Amino acid sequence: MAKFESYERREKQILSKLAEYGIGSIDEAEKITKDAGLDVYHMVENIQPICFENAKWAYTVGAAIAIKKNCRKASEAAAAIGEGLQSFCIPGSVADRRKVGLGHGNLGKMLLEEDTECFAFLAGHESFAAAEGAIGIAEKANKVRQKPLRVILNGLGKDAAQIISRINGFTHVETEYDYFTGELKEVSRKCYSKDPKSPRALVNCYGANDVQEGVAIMWKENVDVSITGNSTNPTRFQHPVAGTYKKERTDAGKKYFSVASGGGTGRTLHPDN
Structure with missing residues (x-):
């Protein structure tokens, strides 16, 4: 039987949602996914080993809903998983x-659609969860896309960006921001993977000194979708970058959707979902 954090507070609405699709229990949802050849629980665990139990079961329930809805496109399945x-x-x-939940489903949907060009993790560079997520998306999303999705990490701290790149095999991109002209210059670029064409190598990792440089990095990569981490520096870097960039993109008539990865402060500060 499925058990996870705060089960009692979640059970009623989970079963209500499953009932909409003729599914009687979480265990039945798991069976539906396994009958379809999917081990969702362990797929989630393999992408992010530190995730909570409820995350593994939430994606299992979402996948069962997608199967019941007969979703034939990956982007449609992502929305159903939401x-x-x-x-x-x-x-x-x-x-x-x-x-x-719906926001994260829509985020996944957008990452799988061809008109999304670049996805950014706006996160504290000490966050291995962000790095694991970047690796997972870089490896999986492009399996169903015609045009490869570019993935970047944009965080506070030059040294931290170099370290996280070296640990994970990303490409470290060092930049220098001119506060008088507002121009961003690329100083150096170093790939920390043996294979420069590997999914990890194609993840560009940036370190910014402040919000202004962080926003400039977003423009440099033409980011149109991002997710922010709330572990460290959310009010000092991630959320101000997302909010400022959102305004600038809106003023320029360009799309940009940002979702916050955690609850609480991150949700109340964020420009979108």
Whole structure:
């Protein structure tokens, strides 16, 4: 039987959502996915070993919903999975009120659509969760896309960016921002993978000194979708970058969608979902 954090507070809305698709329990949802040849629980665990139990079951429920809806495109399946994620949001929480699960489903949908060019992780560079997520997306998303999705990490700190690049085999891009002209110059670029064409090598990792440089990096890569981490520096870097970039993109008539990865402060600060 499926068990996870805060089960009692989540059970009612999960079962209600499953019932909409004729699924009687979380265990039945798991069976539906396994009958389709999917081990969603371990797929999630393999992408991010530090994730909570409820995340593994939320994606299992979402995948079962996608199967029941007969989704034939990866982007459609991502949106359906968002319904499962939303059902795991505790009633009355910020995540519930701001529809975080649906937002993450829509985020996945956009990453799989061809008109999305670049996805950014706006996160503290000490966050291995962000690095694991970047690796997972870089390896998986392009399997169903015609045009490869570019993935970058954009965080506070030059040294931290170099270290996280070296640990994970990313390409470290060092920049220098001119505060008088607003121009961003690329100083150096170094790939830390043996194979420069590998998924890890294609992830560009940037370190910024402040919000202004962080926003300039977003423009340099033409980021149109991003997710922010809330572990370190959320009010000092990640959220101001997302908010400022959102305004500038809107003023320029260009699309940009940003989702915050955590609840609480991250949700209440964020420009989008």
